[in-house]
Amino acid sequence: xxxxxxxxxxxxxxxxxxxTLQCNYTVSPFSNLRWYxxxxxxxxxxxxxMTFSENTKSNGRYTATLDADTxxxxxxxxxxxxxxxxxYICVVSGDRGSTLGRLYFGRGTQLTVWP
Amino acid sequence: xxxxxxxxKYLVTQMGNDKSIKCEQNLGHDTMxxxxxxxxxxxxxxxxxxxxxxxxxxxxxxxxxxxxPDKAHLNLHINSLELGDSAVYxxxxxxxxxxxxxxxxxxxxxxxx
Numbered sequence: 001x002x003x004x005x006x007x008x009x010x011x012x013x014x015x016x017x018x019x020t021l022q023c024n025y026t027v028s029p030f031s032n033l034r035w036y037x038x039x040x041x042x043x044x045x046x047x048x049x050m051t052f053s054e055n056t057k058s059n060g061r062y063t064a065t066l067d068a069d070t071x072x073x074x075x076x077x078x079x080x081x082x083x084x085x086x087x088y089i090c091v092v093s094g095d096r097g098s099t100l101g102r103l104y105f106g107r108g109t110q111l112t113v114w115p
Numbered sequence: 116x117x118x119x120x121x122x123x124k125y126l127v128t129q130m131g132n133d134k135s136i137k138c139e140q141n142l143g144h145d146t147m148x149x150x151x152x153x154x155x156x157x158x159x160x161x162x163x164x165x166x167x168x169x170x171x172x173x174x175x176x177x178x179x180x181x182x183x184p185d186k187a188h189l190n191l192h193i194n195s196l197e198l199g200d201s202a203v204y205x206x207x208x209x210x211x212x213x214x215x216x217x218x219x220x221x222x223x224x225x226x227x228x
Contacts, residue, residue, distance in 0.1 A: 043205050043219030087156055102171060105158045
């Protein structure tokens with residue numbers, strides 16, 4: 001079954017600290033993996049997108065890594081800011097056949113940054 | 116200059132009513148989607164249209180009927196609303212069905228009383 005699991009479910013950190021969010025998936029065949037940030041009351045916004053051939057991709061203070069062999073990804077946030085408080089959603093895209101064009105969503109990690 | 120817009124932003128209605136949510140994208144994209152986000156923040160795809168043609172239709176009650184009058188619009192009509200339909204509904208678009216990037220609208224919070 002094609003699934004995306006994220007951990008932790010929620011996380012609280014102090015402003016300025018770093019944190020790492022995890023994503024494990026079983027989607028196959030796999031096309032790409034995305035991390036989205038969703039602020040409260042807003043639609044998701046893409047942070048990074050990686051294909052199976054990419055190991056790491058950065059977007060400012062956000063760095064995503066991908067291990068296509070173990071089907072794991074992480075999102076590392078450095079020097080957190082209050083505005084980082086949001087839900088971070090891992091999304092895996094299928095490549096062909098029954099998974100073509102489909103997106104498989106994780107349930108998200110709710111990150112709260114305290115001053 | 117909003118990329119993906121939805122109306123209304125909030126919708127409160129009673130059980131049994133019929134309602135519609137409208138979505139428009141001005142990005143020139145070929146593919147549009149409807150997602151449902153439940154109270155636990157889990158996003159689940161409902162429908163996908165590519166060039167006005169239905170591509171993905173997940174296991175959604177047939178009370179939900181998407182309509183795409185043209186490539187830039189994908190509306191969602193819901194008949195006989197039920198309490199369980201209460202959720203936030205997001206519209207999204209991508210350049211092609213296999214595009215990596217999807218752009219989401221601001222969402223429509225539907226509350227059924």
